[in-house]
Amino acid sequence: MNSILQGLIQAFNLILNLDKELFSIILLSLKVSGFALIIATVFGLPAGALLGLKRFPGRDLAISAANTFMGLPPVVVGLFVYLLLSRKGPLGFLGLLYSPSAMIIAQTILATPIVVALCQSATVNVDPIIRQAARTLGATPRQVTVTIINEARYGILSAIIAAFGRVMAEVGSILIVGGNIAGYTRVMTTTIALETDKGNFELALALGIILLAISFSINALLHVVQKKGTITVS
Amino acid sequence: MGILKSIAAGLMLILIIGGTVSAQTRIKCASTTSTQNSGLFEYLLPLFEKKTGIKVDVVAVGTGAAIEIGKRGDADLVFVHAREQELKAVEEGFFVSRHDVMYNDFVIIGPTNDPAKIKDTTSALDAFKKIAGSGSTFVSRGDKSGTNTKELSIWKKAGIEPAGQKWYLEVGQGMEKTQRIADEKRAYTLSDRGTWLATKDKDKLDMVIVLEGDKDLFNQYGVMAVNPEKFKTVKYKEAMEFVNWIISKEGQDAVAAFKDKNGNPLFIPNAK
Amino acid sequence: MKLSVSHIAKAYEGRTILKDCSYAFDKNGTYVLMGRNGSGKSTFLRICALLEQADGGIVTYGENGAALQPDMALKRRITLVLPRIGVFNTTVSRNVAYPLRVRGLSYAEIESRVNKTLAFVGLEQKKSQQARTLSSGETQRLGIARALVLGPEILFLDEPTASIDEENTWIIESIIKDMKKEGRAMVIMTTHDNAQAERIADRVLVLDQGFFQPDKSN
Numbered sequence: 001m002n003s004i005l006q007g008l009i010q011a012f013n014l015i016l017n018l019d020k021e022l023f024s025i026i027l028l029s030l031k032v033s034g035f036a037l038i039i040a041t042v043f044g045l046p047a048g049a050l051l052g053l054k055r056f057p058g059r060d061l062a063i064s065a066a067n068t069f070m071g072l073p074p075v076v077v078g079l080f081v082y083l084l085l086s087r088k089g090p091l092g093f094l095g096l097l098y099s100p101s102a103m104i105i106a107q108t109i110l111a112t113p114i115v116v117a118l119c120q121s122a123t124v125n126v127d128p129i130i131r132q133a134a135r136t137l138g139a140t141p142r143q144v145t146v147t148i149i150n151e152a153r154y155g156i157l158s159a160i161i162a163a164f165g166r167v168m169a170e171v172g173s174i175l176i177v178g179g180n181i182a183g184y185t186r187v188m189t190t191t192i193a194l195e196t197d198k199g200n201f202e203l204a205l206a207l208g209i210i211l212l213a214i215s216f217s218i219n220a221l222l223h224v225v226q227k228k229g230t231i232t233v234s
Numbered sequence: 235m236g237i238l239k240s241i242a243a244g245l246m247l248i249l250i251i252g253g254t255v256s257a258q259t260r261i262k263c264a265s266t267t268s269t270q271n272s273g274l275f276e277y278l279l280p281l282f283e284k285k286t287g288i289k290v291d292v293v294a295v296g297t298g299a300a301i302e303i304g305k306r307g308d309a310d311l312v313f314v315h316a317r318e319q320e321l322k323a324v325e326e327g328f329f330v331s332r333h334d335v336m337y338n339d340f341v342i343i344g345p346t347n348d349p350a351k352i353k354d355t356t357s358a359l360d361a362f363k364k365i366a367g368s369g370s371t372f373v374s375r376g377d378k379s380g381t382n383t384k385e386l387s388i389w390k391k392a393g394i395e396p397a398g399q400k401w402y403l404e405v406g407q408g409m410e411k412t413q414r415i416a417d418e419k420r421a422y423t424l425s426d427r428g429t430w431l432a433t434k435d436k437d438k439l440d441m442v443i444v445l446e447g448d449k450d451l452f453n454q455y456g457v458m459a460v461n462p463e464k465f466k467t468v469k470y471k472e473a474m475e476f477v478n479w480i481i482s483k484e485g486q487d488a489v490a491a492f493k494d495k496n497g498n499p500l501f502i503p504n505a506k
Numbered sequence: 507m508k509l510s511v512s513h514i515a516k517a518y519e520g521r522t523i524l525k526d527c528s529y530a531f532d533k534n535g536t537y538v539l540m541g542r543n544g545s546g547k548s549t550f551l552r553i554c555a556l557l558e559q560a561d562g563g564i565v566t567y568g569e570n571g572a573a574l575q576p577d578m579a580l581k582r583r584i585t586l587v588l589p590r591i592g593v594f595n596t597t598v599s600r601n602v603a604y605p606l607r608v609r610g611l612s613y614a615e616i617e618s619r620v621n622k623t624l625a626f627v628g629l630e631q632k633k634s635q636q637a638r639t640l641s642s643g644e645t646q647r648l649g650i651a652r653a654l655v656l657g658p659e660i661l662f663l664d665e666p667t668a669s670i671d672e673e674n675t676w677i678i679e680s681i682i683k684d685m686k687k688e689g690r691a692m693v694i695m696t697t698h699d700n701a702q703a704e705r706i707a708d709r710v711l712v713l714d715q716g717f718f719q720p721d722k723s724n
Contacts, residue, residue, distance in 0.1 A: 133592025
């Protein structure tokens with residue numbers, strides 16, 4: 001119990017003193033997950049909206065696939081990306097393994113199905129009357145699509161926030177493809193794993209506290225956005 | 235209550251009698267975790283016991299701690315790989331009869347095509363200087379292990395501070411993982427020969443040894459007995475039996491014959 | 507602009523809703539289309555508003571004696587207000603501005619027309635309110651405003667006062683009457699309410715069994 005208390009005290013010290021190592025790790029976490037989210041949104045939002053708004057053969061299959069892939073185990077994604085990027089693998093010539101880029105790739109793979117599936121859900125749940133209203137008011141088909149996506153904006157924002165929360169908290173994929181190299185591919189989650197293993201609890205606890213705070217904030221934000229998106233029609 | 239007391243007394247009697255009958259001599263040896271992890275003791279000590287009937291109990295801790303245990307007289311002999319510290323402790327009068335026993339060595343490995351031309355260097359010092367000078371990527375274990383300590387000592391000797399430089403990657407993990415990262419990153423690293431031999435084919439590393447054999451890359455193991463004049467209770471006679479055995483031809487042959495699970499000899503005997 | 511329909515027929519899933527409907531909407535004013543539930547009033551309206559294709563018959567818009575092509579330009583001169591208003595999740599004024607925005611009008615133009623229209627339907631006080639928080643009567647007025655802001659020449663209203671309170675019903679009827687007064691548009695609407703029809707209609711059509719009953723004029 002004593003060592004836990006000790007660790008907690010030293011953890012707060014690190015946080016309050018704005019320890020350089022601590023904050024560079026946090027920054028890297030935000031950068032890696034942030035970039036992954038941006039890419040996932042750029043590809044996933046249009047894809048999700050397409051699945052939500054257009055009917056085409058294979059649509060149901062695609063929607064099922066997106067929803068299924070939401071449950072991709074991070075460590076399996078890590079394994080897959082590792083095999084892909086290692087020198088002996090098909091994309092080995094890029095030399096990307098054990099770098100932040102590899103981590104971004106892995107997290108993008110994890111985040112994209114979440115964005116696609118939840119954006120699909122958000123757009124499909126827009127009241128069909130909106131589409132009719134937009135049409136009667138003279139919107140072109142392209143404008144109608146934009147209008148529906150705008151109507152779904154809270155759901156879409158929720159999708160992005162949810163995906164971000166998921167990748168910020170994961171360790172399985174980035175540990176494998178990042179290599180946990182100090183100051184280079186070491187992020188909050190992987191550092192916690194490493195330092196706990198080594199018995200260095202101060203840094204692990206400090207990061208754990210901050211990661212908790214970040215996770216909770218993300219979830220709180222998600223809750224607020226979801227609430228805002230459900231103003232009841234009178 | 236009466237029955238339990240009798241049973242307890244009976245058991246104690248048996249233990250005492252049993253203990254005295256098999257009055258086997260046991261001595262305590264303080265050593266390091268990495269030595270123990272290599273499996274050397276499991277191999278060597280039964281041979282010694284068979285010859286002399288003396289059982290050696292090994293206490294495996296970090297190098298510094300092992301020497302401390304000897305200094306406190308809580309062990310009869312010390313078997314570590316920290317030559318300077320050992321000699322110092324002998325000078326201070328804590329130990330006697332220190333002898334070199336064996337060494338394992340480190341190797342500098344790098345990408346097969348050796349872009350920084352480290353193969354052209356002849357010393358570890360020059361090799362490290364060249365790596366730093368050319369900004370070639372170097373992967374360090376960064377975990378305060380024996381290998382890491384050796385690596386850092388070479389940097390220090392070369393007057394280079396690698397920490398924080400862009401080309402210097404600290405992994406914080408084991409040797410095999412460190413090698414694989416170096417392989418992927420087309421980087422150089424310091425490894426121990428045992429791990430290198432055991433894993434280079436298994437992990438299909440596209441790497442070669444670029445420098446070996448330099449004295450700086452030697453990891454010298456030494457044995458020394460705790461000074462009986464400092465601690466009367468220490469089993470000096472038996473400890474010296476071990477010292478003498480391990481530096482004898484028989485002991486040295488045994489060390490040379492010790493192989494890891496892949497058939498590679500891990501230590502090179504060099505007692506004089 | 508005039509509208510004339512002849513021999514309109516429409517069936518859904520095998521059931522014939524409209525059998526043979528012909529009419530000429532040729533004078534400005536308020537046309538009220540009546541009939542029982544399921545008689546096809548909404549369907550007829552949508553066909554007239556070029557939002558649905560009839561199975562048979564033709565819909566002709568004419569101007570100065572010549573027929574107009576049913577293209578985007580024509581479609582932008584007529585508007586249908588649905589019985590259930592699809593309110594966008596934003597402010598009242600943004601909702602009313604929508605049809606102008608999709609046509610690419612300037613900000614200043616939009617601003618002035620929106621304000622004028624909101625005043626016309628009596629919602630100017632609520633322009634910054636979230637549109638989804640309006641009462642059902644206010645929502646209907648919003649729907650009408652959204653349609654009116656375009657200055658359509660023909661306005662189709664599908665059950666504009668169904669299930670809203672008396673006060674708002676009265677307001678909407680006033681709006682329709684005002685529109686006639688200002689010569690703003692031809693209004694073609696449907697309703698259940700006989701009394702309402704008597705109050706505001708210039709012409710009443712009754713749809714029954716897929717046909718129009720003989721014309722009754724006020």
